[in-house]
Amino acid sequence: xxxxxxxxxxxxxxxxxxxxxxxxxxxxxxxxxxxxxxxxxxxxxxxxxxxxxxxxxxxxxxxxxxxxxxxxxxxxxxxxxxxxxxxxxxxxxxxxxxxxxxxxxxxxxxxxxxxxxxxxxxxxxxxxxxxxxxxxxxxxxxxxxxxxxxxxxxxxxxxxxxxxxxxxxxxxxxxxxxxxxxxxxxxxxxxxxxxxxxxxxxxxxxxxxxxxxxxxxxxxxxxxxxxxxxxxxxxxxxxxxxxxxxxxxxxxxxxxxxxxxxxxxxxxxxxxxxxxxxxxxxxxxxxxxxxxxxxxxxxxxxxxxxxxxxxxxxxxxxxxxxxxxxxxxxxxxxxxxxxxxxxxxxxxxxxxxxxxxxxxxxxxxxxxxxxxxxxxxxxxxxxxxxxxxxxxxxxxxxxxxxxxxxxxxxxxxxxxxxxxxxx
Ligand code: NAP
Numbered sequence: 001x002x003x004x005x006x007x008x009x010x011x012x013x014x015x016x017x018x019x020x021x022x023x024x025x026x027x028x029x030x031x032x033x034x035x036x037x038x039x040x041x042x043x044x045x046x047x048x049x050x051x052x053x054x055x056x057x058x059x060x061x062x063x064x065x066x067x068x069x070x071x072x073x074x075x076x077x078x079x080x081x082x083x084x085x086x087x088x089x090x091x092x093x094x095x096x097x098x099x100x101x102x103x104x105x106x107x108x109x110x111x112x113x114x115x116x117x118x119x120x121x122x123x124x125x126x127x128x129x130x131x132x133x134x135x136x137x138x139x140x141x142x143x144x145x146x147x148x149x150x151x152x153x154x155x156x157x158x159x160x161x162x163x164x165x166x167x168x169x170x171x172x173x174x175x176x177x178x179x180x181x182x183x184x185x186x187x188x189x190x191x192x193x194x195x196x197x198x199x200x201x202x203x204x205x206x207x208x209x210x211x212x213x214x215x216x217x218x219x220x221x222x223x224x225x226x227x228x229x230x231x232x233x234x235x236x237x238x239x240x241x242x243x244x245x246x247x248x249x250x251x252x253x254x255x256x257x258x259x260x261x262x263x264x265x266x267x268x269x270x271x272x273x274x275x276x277x278x279x280x281x282x283x284x285x286x287x288x289x290x291x292x293x294x295x296x297x298x299x300x301x302x303x304x305x306x307x308x309x310x311x312x313x314x315x316x317x318x319x320x321x322x323x324x325x326x327x328x329x330x331x332x333x334x335x336x337x338x339x340x341x342x343x344x345x346x347x348x349x350x351x352x353x354x355x356x357x358x359x360x361x362x363x364x365x366x367x368x369x370x371x372x373x374x375x376x377x378x379x380x381x382x383x384x385x386x387x388x389x390x391x392x393x394x395x396x397x398x399x400x401x402x403x404x405x406x407x408x409x410x411x412x413x414x415x416x417x418x419x420x421x422x423x
Contacts, residue, residue: 001135001152002095005057008064008113015052016167018389019416021066025123027112031055033166034392035100038089041082044396048080048165050389053100056162056170060117061136063173065127068421069189070164071106072392072409073224074337077400079103079158080393084340091161104164105131105157107171108179108188108421109414118173126179126421129164129171130367131156131193136172147363148200155361164189165392167413174364177371183381185421190408191374191381194224195232196362199370201310201332202232205357208330210308212237217296217306217324219243219313221253221261223405225334227382229310230257232370235378241299241306252406256382260299267292270316272343289323296324308332315339322354330355382407386418 009029016022018032030052040047058064079087079101087101111125121127134141135152147153157163162170179188202210210216216233220226221242230240234257242253242261250261264270269288274281297303305326311318314336321331322344331354336342344356362370373379384407387395395409415421 001137003059003062005059005062007057009055018167018413021110021414024110025112027055027064027168029055031167032389033102034389035102036080036088037100038082038086041080041086044077044080044400045393048393048396051100053102053166055168058113058115058170060115061173062115063111063118063121063171063176064113065107065109065129065169065171065176066112067104067107067109067164067167067169067413068185068415069108070104070411070413071189071191071193072395072399072411073105073193074335074399075105075155075158076103076165077396080396081400087159090159096161098161102162102166103157104166104169105155105193106189106191107164107169108185109169111176112168115173121173121176125176127176128179128188128192128371129156129169129175130177130196130362130364130371131158131175132196132362132364132367133160133172133175148361153361164413165411177368178375179421180371180375180377181423182377183374183422184419185415186386186410186412186418187381187383188421190383190410191228191379192367192371194408195228195374195379196367196370197334197359198225198228198232198310200362200366201334201359202229202236202308203369204359204366205330205332205355208308208332208355208357210236210238214238214307215300215304216240216308216310217243217321218253218258218310219317219321220405221258222249222407224382224408225312226253226310227256227407228379231379232373233257235373239300241296249405256380256407262292262295262299266295269320272315272341273319273345276345276347285319289320292320293324305329312336313338315342318342319345322349322356325354327352327354330357332357332359334359384409386410386412389413
């Protein structure tokens, strides 16, 4: 879909410094960003650079948001590497002219300009942004189907340009949600991408949605997704067990909804298991997976297997996740951080009638339901570190190395104080 966009900048408005804003509704022609360019793809520490670029124009259904704080997500580790997708090349193929990527899929901010067809948001509104974008005229969506499965569905600030790592972000109006009044700008920017993704994984797949009393195994229990997943399980009356590497991470997970944790470093059966004909190898692998399952039983005090396994490590853990999941249960996955080639032993998969479900992003209804829980104070945004604009490259490099995995890292953009923004 080609969008006719109009500039909303005024040449007399100077580019504000980071940590400041222009007068409400006044948009400068240039803005500070942390941009990735294809000739810098690789280590996020050097792929991102502080630059000045033109402030984006907006289309009739779009909104320009002055970003107060931005959340860091793993997707821009991938974008900075240019792997597995070269986002700039994909967009250039679609006809977009920019030769850079301004990512960032989480924002809190203030509406500075609205497109001509936007009726439900006004300049001055305090908002957060969910990451699901799609074409308004997508025939799949017109038929009333799930927006996030539509051929045009994308993740804002990863698949699209002008995310939250710039002073002004361009969003579709349906992505906007009211900011929780009790949260600072930094807190509000932290959880939406991981929280809405976790909400869809746990509530979006009819027949296997989380139910009162359900046991759910959550990989990466101290991380961005994991801390949101455990809280959502808790809110639904279920019990989350976190998998982590280290007691400090386990304790963090238990502060955020998990009833217990397993340190995965005690086990070594990870990755692709020996093939079916390798009887000795299979026996050894199964003993490892069973020992891990026993650790779950010890935590729950009985022989109970998880109704849902919340997956994102991928290749390293999928065989164990599917082995452990109870018959009729679901392994739901949204990433393959450790690798994309995972093995399923189909004998057990069909006879025990388990479900292996992919999940990606969020649709509007799921995002709004999640944001209602945040606004009601039922979900902690799990802010890990609050960093400055020029820490964006370092924060992604550390995330890519698996360091500092405690909740969600946040960057101050228009805000100059981590506590500012609470009402
Ligand atoms: P994060 O905060 O960095 O957490 C990643 C977690 O993975 C860590 O807590 C780590 O926990 C765990 N981990 C690392 N290596 C592991 C291994 N070999 N085995 C088991 N666990 C391992 O990242 P995140 O924000 O939760 O995101 C995780 C992944 O999901 C990323 O690839 C991201 O791109 C993806 N994602 C996808 C979507 C979507 O819509 N499709 C949305 C959000 C995120 P321990 O070391 O403590 O075990």
